[in-house]
Structure formats: structure tokens, C-alpha cells
Amino acid sequence: MLAEFDLIRHYFTAPGAADSRVALGIGDDATLLVPRAGHELAVSVDTSVTNVHFPDDAPASAVGHRALAVAVSDLAAMGARARWCWMALTLDARRFADEDAADAWLSGYAQGFLGGCAAYDSTLVGGDVTSGTLAISVTVMGDVPTGQALKRSGAVVGDVVAVTGALGGGAGGLELWQRGERDLSHPLLRRYLLPEPRLEAGMALRGLATSAMDISDGLLADLGHIRRASNVDVQLDADAVPLAEGLTAALGADAARRAALSGGDDYELLITIAPENFARAQAALDAQGLALSAVGRCVAPGAVSSGDGSVDAAAGDYHGWQHFAPASATVPGDSR
Ligand SMILES: Nc1ncnc2c1ncn2[C@@H]1O[C@H](COP(=O)(O)OP(=O)(O)OP(=O)(O)O)[C@@H](O)[C@H]1O
Ligand SMILES: Cc1ncc(C[n+]2csc(CCOP(=O)(O)O)c2C)c(N)n1
Ligand SMILES: [Mg+2]
CATH class of the missing domain: 3.90.650.10 (PurM-like C-terminal domain)
Incomplete structure (x- = not known):
């Protein structure tokens, strides 16, 4: 298994044109970005956990794609354009002890994640690699012309x-x-x-x-x-x-x-x-x-x-996914 720094360099150094708004990208203690004038930044984080958000045996490329896509979806919901993302990856050390298995999984995962970055115009500018239960936490940052973001609060009677x-x-x-x-x-x-x-x-x-x-x-x-x-x-x-x-x-x-x-x-x-x-x-x-x-x-x-x-x-029709609901229970939600 590669050391975490080699792993980042090997799998997650995205090809493609340099982003002129990234003053300092992967490799330092923090990323330095140059926001666009006249725009607000839209920022959101989403965590995907194995067997909670995706099946443990899902194809690695799908896991990578999905982790990014569900995070970027929150930018879409704001009417924002995607710009940058950070990926905090927690890998199960036991599962990845075998080098070939680790390489196969990480290659597929990186292909799914970086393919999504290219498709959504989101540059991977940082992240974190740790060991533990397989989980991916993706922070996305986008921009939207000042005052034009789509919020949850603007609905009026008659809409x-x-x-x-x-x-x-x-x-x-x-x-x-x-x-x-x-x-x-x-x-x-x-x-x-x-x-x-x-x-x-x-x-x-x-x-x-x-x-x-x-x-x-x-x-x-x-x-x-x-x-x-x-x-x-x-x-x-x-x-x-x-x-x-x-x-x-x-x-x-x-x-x-x-x-x-x-x-x-x-x-x-x-x-x-x-x-x-x-x-x-x-x-x-x-x-x-x-x-x-x-x-x-x-x-x-x-x-x-x-x-x-x-x-x-x-x-009891008003319900949806809740993380802390008892297993297999039908979860009544807020009926208002
Ligand atoms: N641990 C936390 N600390 C601070 N704010 C939080 C925390 N968890 C969630 N929030 C905030 O609560 C709001 C709702 O979060 P939630 O994760 O439910 O977003 P969502 O878009 O409804 O769902 P999804 O995670 O599926 O995108 C967001 O503004 C989010 O930033
Ligand atoms: C293996 C597996 N079992 C169940 C589900 C269903 N599920 C999990 S989290 C969630 C809501 C969105 O997550 P969050 O609120 O954390 O953004 C839903 C609908 C799944 N995706 N995969
Ligand atoms: Mg959302």
C-alpha cells in the first residue's frame, strides 16, 4: 500500500488545464483560491459511507462518481456553477492490505471521481486521506452571481x-x-x-x-x-x-x-x-x-x-430517509 502522500500524488493528481483561480492547490496546508468578482461562493459538504449510502461491493468507479455527484447536486440546487472540490477519503486498511486489490479499487475510484470533476467542471484542490470504515466526505465550492442563488425560502402562496x-x-x-x-x-x-x-x-x-x-x-x-x-x-x-x-x-x-x-x-x-x-x-x-x-x-x-x-x-405518507431511525421502521416525518 502506498504511503498517503504517494497515494494522493499517484491517483488524485488530476490532469487537464491549470485553473487560473487556484493560487495554491494540492500540496500545502491549505488551498488558496481567487473568487470571481460579483459572485457569491456556494459551499456544501456531503459524506458517503459504505453500506449506508452505497453498497460495500459497488463498483469502485461508481463509488467515486456518486460521492462527487451527490455533493455537486447541492450546488445545482442553489443555481451555482461548480468550481472546486475537496475529497476526504477514509479507507479500510484491512480491505486495502493487498496491493493489487488496493490498486484496482483506487484506480477505479479515481477514474469515477476525476471523471465527475471533468464533467462538472470542478477542480479537485485538496482533501484528506485516513484509515477507518470506507467513507468519502466531499466538500464542493461553486459560485453564483451575487443575489441570484436559489434558496429554500422564496416560495409564495400560488406558486x-x-x-x-x-x-x-x-x-x-x-x-x-x-x-x-x-x-x-x-x-x-x-x-x-x-x-x-x-x-x-x-x-x-x-x-x-x-x-x-x-x-x-x-x-x-x-x-x-x-x-x-x-x-x-x-x-x-x-x-x-x-x-x-x-x-x-x-x-x-x-x-x-x-x-x-x-x-x-x-x-x-x-x-x-x-x-x-x-x-x-x-x-x-x-x-x-x-x-x-x-x-x-x-x-x-x-x-x-x-x-x-x-x-x-x-x-403516515410523509416520511423520508432518516439516519437515526430504528432499523426497518417506517419513519413518520414532519407532517407540516
Ligand atoms: N454538523 C453540522 N454542523 C453544522 N451545520 C450542519 C451540520 N450538519 C448539517 N448542517 C447544515 O444543515 C443544513 C441541512 O443539512 P443537510 O445535510 O440535511 O442538507 P440537505 O441538502 O438537506 O441534505 P443532503 O445532505 O442530502 O444534501 C445545511 O445547511 C447544512 O450545512
Ligand atoms: C446501501 C444503501 N442503503 C440505503 C440507502 C438509502 N439512503 C441512504 S442515505 C439517504 C439519504 C441521503 O443521504 P444524506 O441525507 O446523508 O445526504 C438514502 C435515501 C442507500 N443510498 N444505500
Ligand atoms: Mg441538498
Whole structure:
């Protein structure tokens, strides 16, 4: 096994053009960056832990790609452009004791991670390598023109609630993996293991969406964040939620609906937008090959009624991923 400094040099020195805004990159005690004038920095960190966020036996390249993609997804949700990332990697020393196994895994992992860096225009500028349970903590930094970031707090009564793409594919892919499916070209497995952050969509929605976030814990749980931050309620038309391709065929209708509403791992954008701007946003995303579907309306707090297709909070439909829930429990979330 290489010493950690050699490991960094060997696997994580990204090729490609030098970034003129990196005054000092990998190799010193800290990174020195030159922010763009007229922009705010958007910064977020996400940790991916083996057997919590990805299966221990997932392909190494998918682990690398996914760890970066889920972190970059938070920049997309802010309408920011990705710029830089830091990767703190904890490797299981026992598992990586065999040199060939370590090399195979690290090469695949680096290919997935650095491939994502190239695809999202994010330069790896630092990190950390430690031993312990396999986990990756990725800090991302992006920028957004001052005042134009998409926050969770801007939704107003009357806004349309909409989602990009289709939902349930992340949870559907996890279910298939647990059933033994290993063909990475399967669309649902791809949605789970190789998610794509909606960076271009987030940038196109600047000045149009009144609020935005990415769907990581599940639509219903994540809607709760916008409802709380914006002080609105949401009348959701659950039947209008677009289901990932092949989801119903793979899971059956009930499980497919549950995956789309509360499965999580989709990394699509959830937005609110004034009705008069919806068609423009839809056209902008359509030009990117991405659907934008209306799934509900913002209403005054307390005004939610359960009409056809709307979700019944009292029936325990409002839940999503929670890290500290007892194993296999259905987790009732905040029904507000
Ligand atoms: N340990 C912590 N210390 C300080 N702030 C935290 C901590 N953990 C989370 N936060 C902050 O709480 C907010 C919500 O965090 P959370 O991780 O739930 O983000 P998210 O975008 O909803 O989910 P995801 O992690 O799936 O992207 C963020 O602003 C985050 O920076
Ligand atoms: C092996 C395995 N088991 C379960 C899941 C489901 N899962 C784990 S964390 C999470 C929410 C997002 O994480 P966070 O809130 O930490 O950003 C979800 C939906 C998975 N991805 N992999
Ligand atoms: Mg998020």
C-alpha cells in the first residue's frame, strides 16, 4: 500500500488545464483560491459511507462518481456553477492490505471521481486521506452571481411546485441491487449508483424559480424543508409525480409510488415557481432534454386538504430517509 502522500500524488493528481483561480492547490496546508468578482461562493459538504449510502461491493468507479455527484447536486440546487472540490477519503486498511486489490479499487475510484470533476467542471484542490470504515466526505465550492442563488425560502402562496426528471429511480435501483441485479447499464441501477446533478438546470432556473432544493431524502421529506423555510403549505398531486422509467414494471405500482414519494436518492431538483414563469422554465429545461413536471401548488399554511391524488399526512405518507431511525421502521416525518 502506498504511503498517503504517494497515494494522493499517484491517483488524485488530476490532469487537464491549470485553473487560473487556484493560487495554491494540492500540496500545502491549505488551498488558496481567487473568487470571481460579483459572485457569491456556494459551499456544501456531503459524506458517503459504505453500506449506508452505497453498497460495500459497488463498483469502485461508481463509488467515486456518486460521492462527487451527490455533493455537486447541492450546488445545482442553489443555481451555482461548480468550481472546486475537496475529497476526504477514509479507507479500510484491512480491505486495502493487498496491493493489487488496493490498486484496482483506487484506480477505479479515481477514474469515477476525476471523471465527475471533468464533467462538472470542478477542480479537485485538496482533501484528506485516513484509515477507518470506507467513507468519502466531499466538500464542493461553486459560485453564483451575487443575489441570484436559489434558496429554500422564496416560495409564495400560488406558486407551482415542480420537479425535474422523474422520481423513484434511486430507491428502485437500490431495491434491484439488493435483489442481485448487477448490470450497471440498467436504467434504475444507473439512477442509484451514477446520479447526475442537475447543474445546468439549476443555472437555467435562476431568476425563474422562487425556491429550489435537491431531492436526496425523498420528495415528501424534502418538500417539508421548503414548506418550513418559506412558510407555505403544499397541496401535492401525488398522481402527477413522474415515475422513473421501468420503475412500475420493476417494483409494482404501490412500491413504485412509494419510491417516488419517499425513497430518496434521486438528486432531481424540487422547485417552486410563479405560474406565469412555468412554461418558460419548462422550455429552458426541455432544451437540455430534461422534463419539468408540475406536481402541486403552494397554499397558505394550514390550508391543505386532501383532494384526489393528494397525500394524506395523517396516514403516515410523509416520511423520508432518516439516519437515526430504528432499523426497518417506517419513519413518520414532519407532517407540516
Ligand atoms: N454538523 C453540522 N454542523 C453544522 N451545520 C450542519 C451540520 N450538519 C448539517 N448542517 C447544515 O444543515 C443544513 C441541512 O443539512 P443537510 O445535510 O440535511 O442538507 P440537505 O441538502 O438537506 O441534505 P443532503 O445532505 O442530502 O444534501 C445545511 O445547511 C447544512 O450545512
Ligand atoms: C446501501 C444503501 N442503503 C440505503 C440507502 C438509502 N439512503 C441512504 S442515505 C439517504 C439519504 C441521503 O443521504 P444524506 O441525507 O446523508 O445526504 C438514502 C435515501 C442507500 N443510498 N444505500
Ligand atoms: Mg441538498
